[in-house]
Amino acid sequence: MANFNTVAGCFLASALFALVVGKVSNAVVDPHHLEKPALAVTDEAPAEAAAPAAVELAPIGPKLASAKVDHGKALFQQQCFTCHTIDKGGINKVGPNQWNLVGRKKASEPGFSYSSGMQAMGGSWTYEDINHMIFKPLAFVKGTKMAFAGLAKEQDRADVIAYLRTMNDSPPPLPEAGAAPAPAAAPEKK
Numbered sequence: 001m002a003n004f005n006t007v008a009g010c011f012l013a014s015a016l017f018a019l020v021v022g023k024v025s026n027a028v029v030d031p032h033h034l035e036k037p038a039l040a041v042t043d044e045a046p047a048e049a050a051a052p053a054a055v056e057l058a059p060i061g062p063k064l065a066s067a068k069v070d071h072g073k074a075l076f077q078q079q080c081f082t083c084h085t086i087d088k089g090g091i092n093k094v095g096p097n098q099w100n101l102v103g104r105k106k107a108s109e110p111g112f113s114y115s116s117g118m119q120a121m122g123g124s125w126t127y128e129d130i131n132h133m134i135f136k137p138l139a140f141v142k143g144t145k146m147a148f149a150g151l152a153k154e155q156d157r158a159d160v161i162a163y164l165r166t167m168n169d170s171p172p173p174l175p176e177a178g179a180a181p182a183p184a185a186a187p188e189k190k
């Protein structure tokens with residue numbers, strides 16, 4: 001009898017142990033428990049990231065003529081160079097090389113693999129589009145791979161864009177301060 005009890009006790013104890021371990025490891029590794037919070041986070045992120053898209057930015061063009069190229073160069077080296085080279089023929093790093101960026105077709109740097117959101121943009125990089133891109137990349141390009149918080153200060157963005165303009169074979173003309181971007185003689189002006 002004593003033997004039977006010991007054996008039964010052992011059996012019960014190990015059954016209980018297995019039960020407890022099973023519960024605990026379920027709680028730790030159960031993929032369903034992990035899946036939900038992860039989805040909740042990704043569901044919310046785009047909504048929040050998209051919100052700033054509504055923010056209107058004042059045109060940067062009129063501020064470029066008086067922007068400080070040297071400060072823009074320093075900012076570029078601090079903030080952009082980790083991911084972007086800017087010398088002519090420079091390599092693509094985490095982001096594409098930026099020589100000739102102003103006026104360049106969007107998502108067109110050879111050998112760089114752009115996000116689908118970036119590829120879907122179309123058009124070329126104008127001063128104003130670059131302004132939006134470096135203000136809040138995610139608000140400007142859906143799902144962009146450019147993981148950069150953005151330059152909040154307008155003067156900083158103007159300085160960086162003025163610097164980008166100097167790293168170009170033939171930069172588009174600077175918009176005149178206070179004037180429409182198109183030159184007076186432009187035939188397309190209505």
Ligand code: HEC
Pocket residue numbers: 076079080081082083084094095096101105106107108109113114115117118125130133134141143144145146147148151160
């Ligand atoms: C953490 C890395 C990172 C930093 C920092 C960063 N970028 Fe980018 N950038 C990227 C990536 C990655 C892409 C490609 C985006 C895509 O495909 O969605 C990109 C794309 C761009 C583009 C579009 C280029 C094209 O060929 O169409 C511009 C413009 C740009 N970056 C400007 C800047 C500027 C200016 C700064 C600094 C103020 C900066 N980036 C900082 C990673 C970065």
